[in-house]
Amino acid sequence: MFLKVALALCLVTSTTAFFIEEECLNYTVYPVQYELTIIPYVLYEGRSYYDCETIITVIANAPNVQIIELDAKDLDIKTVNVYYNDRDIINKFRPFEYNGKVGKLYIYLREALQQYSISKIQYNIKISFSKQVESDSSSGIFIAPYEDGGTKHLFATRLSPNKARYFFPCFENPRFEAVFKFRVYQVPNRKGVQYANTSLVIAKEQTRHKVRDDYVIIEYIPSSQVALHQVGFHYSQFGFRQVSAKNTNDTIIVWGPNNKLKYYDFILIFGEKIMNMIHEYASVNRPLVYGPINIVAVPLRLDGYEVGSWNLLTNRENRLTYIPEFTSIKQEEHMTFELAQQLCRIWLGNPGEIERTRWYEEWFKEGVSTYLAYYFLTQYEQGIQTLRHRIPIGIHGLQMKNIAMSQDWHHSTPALITFNRTLAVEIPARYKELVQMKTASILWMIENWIGSDKFHMALVRYINTRRGHYISLKDFMTNLDHDTVECLHQFFNGSTASKVLDSWFHQPGYPVIHVNVLRDRTPNAVQLKQHKFSFVREDRDSHYLIPISYMVQNNQNCFNCYQPRFTIDQTYTFEENLNGGWIILNTNASGYYRVNYDTFTWKLIAKTLKEAHLSINELNRAQMVNDVFALYAAGVMNQSLAVEILDYLDQELSPVVWDSAISGFDLIKTPGASCNINKYLYKDWQEFMQAKVAPMYNQIATEIEQQSVSRMFRSHIISFACAVDLQPCLNQLRQSYDNYIHRKHRLDPDTRETCYEVLYRSDANFGRQGFNAFEVEDKVSAERKIRKEKQFLYQIPMGSPVLDRLVMSTTNAPDSTTEKKEDTEQPTVPATHGGATQNFAPNVLALLFFILCSMR
Structure with missing residues (x-):
C-alpha cells in the first residue's frame, strides 16, 4: 500500500x-x-x-x-x-x-x-x-x-x-x-x-x-x-562572505556579525580548497549541491554541524572564526575536520542534488565521510596541490583508530551492522564517534591491504555510478571486489575485501592477536591466535577475518615479508625465516587489532627500540606503544615487560608516537581494568612517564616554531607533562598565567587548556571572571578532565607501596643466540599489582631483615 x-x-x-x-x-x-x-x-x-x-x-x-x-x-x-x-x-x-x-x-x-x-x-x-x-x-x-x-x-x-x-x-x-x-x-x-x-x-x-x-x-x-x-x-x-569552487558553481557563504566577517577568511579559504579537492577526486564536473551552502556562526555552544543538512548549516561561532591570538591549534584542527566531514557528507548525497543519491545505511555513509575528511585533511596539511601526488592518511588513520579502540572494547558495544537502516541523526550520542571512527578505520585497513590507488579508484567510481540511485553496503562491497580482486590482489585463502568487511561489520569490538614464535626449528613457525580484546574480562574466542601483514628484523631469507597476503580466522600457523630476529605484525599499523608477542620476541623488540628505534617505522612504533599500555591495562602483559619496552621513550622524537603513548597512558585509567591499578601503582607510572617525557618537554617547551605539526606536538607534550605532574611544567604554566594576569604577555592559546587544568587543581573557584568563546571551550574541557581524573583517583584503592619502585628497565634484552623454552610461551596473566610479576620471596626476606636491623 x-x-x-x-x-x-x-x-x-x-x-x-x-x-x-x-x-x-x-x-x-x-x-x-x-x-x-x-x-x-x-x-x-x-x-x-x-x-x-x-x-x-x-x-x-x-x-x-x-x-x-x-x-x-x-x-x-x-x-x-x-x-x-x-x-x-x-x-x-x-x-x-x-x-x-x-x-x-x-x-x-x-x-x-x-x-x-x-x-x-x-x-x-x-x-x-x-x-x-x-x-x-x-x-x-x-x-x-x-x-x-x-x-x-x-x-x-x-x-x-x-x-x-x-x-x-x-x-x-x-x-x-x-x-x-x-x-x-x-x-x-x-x-x-x-x-x-x-x-x-x-x-x-x-x-x-x-x-x-x-x-x-x-x-x-x-x-x-x-x-x-x-x-x-x-x-x-548578519553579513556574509563567500567563496566559490574553481570548476563548478558551488559556493560557500559564511554568515556572521559584520564586525567579525574578517575572521571567517580562514575557514572560507579552507572550504574552497576542500571543495576543489573533492571535485578533482570525483573527476566529474558536477556541483555538490543545487544552490549555495550557507553556514551560520551562532554565538552559543552547538555540537558540530547538522548531519543531514546541506545548504543551511549552523555551528558555534568559535568553530568558524579564526583569531590567531585566541584560536588554539586543537580548535583549528577541530574546525577544519568538522567542515571537511560535512562537505564530504554533502558530496556523498544530499536532497539538493540535481539527481538525489540516497544511502540505505547512513552509519556507513558517516564512516565514509569521516575517512574522506581525514584523507583530504592529510593532503591539505601536507600542502598537496593535486591529488595525483596523494599521501596516505597514515597519522590521521592511527589517531582515528586509537579513538575507536578506546571505546570499542566494552561488551555492550554493538556491532556496526546493528544500526542497519538507522538514520545518522538517530545514532545515539554515545556511539556517534565510535561509528564514524571505527568504520573509517576498517576502510583504512582495507585500503592498505588492496593498495591506496586501487581503493580510491574503486570508491570514486562506485559513488559516481550511483548518482541518483541508492547506495547500500552490500552493493558497495560487491563492486569493491569487482574492481580490486585480481590474481595478485586476492588473499591466499580465497578471501576478498568484501568478506573482510562483512566480518568486521557483523561483530562488535576488535581482536588481539597472540603471536608465538617457535624458534626451535628451521624455518621458524609463527603461531597466530586471535581473541576478542577487553580490559575487564578474560579473553574470548573471536572470528574476525583479519588481513595479516608483517615485517621482520632480518629479512635476508624472508619468505613473504614484503607483501604477505593472507587472512586468519581463528588460528593460523606459517613458516618464516626470522634468523634470530623479531617479527612485527600489522605493517603501517593500519589493521584494526592489537598484537601481543611472546616474551622473547617482545624483548628483542625492546632491545631494538632501545638501541636503534628508527629501524622500525614510526607508525609501527606508535601502535606498539599504544598496544603495550592496552595489554598491561587488560592484565595480559606484566609490568616489568611493559616498562622494558617503553623504556626507550626518552629517545623518541616522533609526534605520532608520543600521541599514541599519551592516549595509551589513559588506557590504564579504564574503569574496572584487569590491571588492578591502585594509587601507589598509578603514582609509579606517573613517575616513570615523568622521566620519559622530561627530555622532550625540555627540548620543545620554549620553542617558537609555528608550523601546525610543531604547535600540536608542543601542545600535546606540555599537556601530558602536566598530567603526570612534571614539576617544571606545572611551575611554568602557573608563571605564564601570572604574567597574563599582570598584562605582561598573552596566554599561549595552544597551552591554555592545560594552564586552566593546572589552576583548577589548586583553586576550585578559578574561572569565574569573563572569558571569550575560545577560552570558555578550553575551560569546559579542563573542568571535564579534572572531574574525570578526580573520579578515577577516588574509585581506585590505595593499595600498598611496592618495594621495587617502578624505574627505567635495566634488564638486558636476550641475545639472539640464546633461547629459553619459557620465552616462547604466552605471557601469563599476573596475580597481583596489575600484572606486575613480583619477586615476592626475596622482597619479604629483605623486609624482615630490615625490621630486625631496626629492632636492634
Whole structure:
C-alpha cells in the first residue's frame, strides 16, 4: 500500500524528488507539504516570539480516520481548521485538544478522511499559533545575543529528531519527507523591535515585496523533499562572505556579525580548497549541491554541524572564526575536520542534488565521510596541490583508530551492522564517534591491504555510478571486489575485501592477536591466535577475518615479508625465516587489532627500540606503544615487560608516537581494568612517564616554531607533562598565567587548556571572571578532565607501596643466540599489582631483615 501512496505523493508534490523505499509507516495520516508563514519579533526588552500560520497538506494512509494526531510542544495554539477543498470538516463542538505535557495536538473531525489509495483526495490542515523563543539551544528554535555595534539577537533552529515539534506542529517521524514552502515577514524598524535584514531557510529566495506598514515579505521556492531534521530557519542582521569552487558553481557563504566577517577568511579559504579537492577526486564536473551552502556562526555552544543538512548549516561561532591570538591549534584542527566531514557528507548525497543519491545505511555513509575528511585533511596539511601526488592518511588513520579502540572494547558495544537502516541523526550520542571512527578505520585497513590507488579508484567510481540511485553496503562491497580482486590482489585463502568487511561489520569490538614464535626449528613457525580484546574480562574466542601483514628484523631469507597476503580466522600457523630476529605484525599499523608477542620476541623488540628505534617505522612504533599500555591495562602483559619496552621513550622524537603513548597512558585509567591499578601503582607510572617525557618537554617547551605539526606536538607534550605532574611544567604554566594576569604577555592559546587544568587543581573557584568563546571551550574541557581524573583517583584503592619502585628497565634484552623454552610461551596473566610479576620471596626476606636491623 505504501508504494501506492508514494506514487500518489510524487504526483501531488511540486518537486521531482523520489521517495525512499521503505515499509509502511505507522501513521494514519501522511504529510505531503508544509507551508509556513512566519512573522518574527525580535524584542530589545522582554521575550522574543514569532507568529506563524502553517498549512499542512496531508493524505489519509488508512480508512476511517477521524482524529489527526500531530506533535507540538511549547506552542500557543490559536486556531485549527481542516479543509477538504473549501469545506472545513473539523468538529465544531470539539475542534482540537492540545496536551502540552506530552507534546501532542489532537484534531477531531466531523467526518472521516478518505483513504488516498482509493479516493485520491488530499486535505489541508491550517493552524495558527505563536511561539515564545528563549536562549535554550536544545529546544529546536532559539534566540542568541551577539555584539555588532550594540547587543542584537538572532533566531536559529536545530531540528534534530524530536525538536521540530518546538518549531511548528508537525508529524515528527524522522523518516517522513515532505516539501517545505516558506514565507517570512521582515518586521520594519519599530520602537522595541529589532530590525532584521537576513532571512535564511532551506530553499532559494524567489521574490520579495513590501506590504502595508512597511513589512517585507520574502517568498521562497518550494524545497526539495526533506525530512524535518533537515529543515532550517535563520533570522538576523548578519553579513556574509563567500567563496566559490574553481570548476563548478558551488559556493560557500559564511554568515556572521559584520564586525567579525574578517575572521571567517580562514575557514572560507579552507572550504574552497576542500571543495576543489573533492571535485578533482570525483573527476566529474558536477556541483555538490543545487544552490549555495550557507553556514551560520551562532554565538552559543552547538555540537558540530547538522548531519543531514546541506545548504543551511549552523555551528558555534568559535568553530568558524579564526583569531590567531585566541584560536588554539586543537580548535583549528577541530574546525577544519568538522567542515571537511560535512562537505564530504554533502558530496556523498544530499536532497539538493540535481539527481538525489540516497544511502540505505547512513552509519556507513558517516564512516565514509569521516575517512574522506581525514584523507583530504592529510593532503591539505601536507600542502598537496593535486591529488595525483596523494599521501596516505597514515597519522590521521592511527589517531582515528586509537579513538575507536578506546571505546570499542566494552561488551555492550554493538556491532556496526546493528544500526542497519538507522538514520545518522538517530545514532545515539554515545556511539556517534565510535561509528564514524571505527568504520573509517576498517576502510583504512582495507585500503592498505588492496593498495591506496586501487581503493580510491574503486570508491570514486562506485559513488559516481550511483548518482541518483541508492547506495547500500552490500552493493558497495560487491563492486569493491569487482574492481580490486585480481590474481595478485586476492588473499591466499580465497578471501576478498568484501568478506573482510562483512566480518568486521557483523561483530562488535576488535581482536588481539597472540603471536608465538617457535624458534626451535628451521624455518621458524609463527603461531597466530586471535581473541576478542577487553580490559575487564578474560579473553574470548573471536572470528574476525583479519588481513595479516608483517615485517621482520632480518629479512635476508624472508619468505613473504614484503607483501604477505593472507587472512586468519581463528588460528593460523606459517613458516618464516626470522634468523634470530623479531617479527612485527600489522605493517603501517593500519589493521584494526592489537598484537601481543611472546616474551622473547617482545624483548628483542625492546632491545631494538632501545638501541636503534628508527629501524622500525614510526607508525609501527606508535601502535606498539599504544598496544603495550592496552595489554598491561587488560592484565595480559606484566609490568616489568611493559616498562622494558617503553623504556626507550626518552629517545623518541616522533609526534605520532608520543600521541599514541599519551592516549595509551589513559588506557590504564579504564574503569574496572584487569590491571588492578591502585594509587601507589598509578603514582609509579606517573613517575616513570615523568622521566620519559622530561627530555622532550625540555627540548620543545620554549620553542617558537609555528608550523601546525610543531604547535600540536608542543601542545600535546606540555599537556601530558602536566598530567603526570612534571614539576617544571606545572611551575611554568602557573608563571605564564601570572604574567597574563599582570598584562605582561598573552596566554599561549595552544597551552591554555592545560594552564586552566593546572589552576583548577589548586583553586576550585578559578574561572569565574569573563572569558571569550575560545577560552570558555578550553575551560569546559579542563573542568571535564579534572572531574574525570578526580573520579578515577577516588574509585581506585590505595593499595600498598611496592618495594621495587617502578624505574627505567635495566634488564638486558636476550641475545639472539640464546633461547629459553619459557620465552616462547604466552605471557601469563599476573596475580597481583596489575600484572606486575613480583619477586615476592626475596622482597619479604629483605623486609624482615630490615625490621630486625631496626629492632636492634
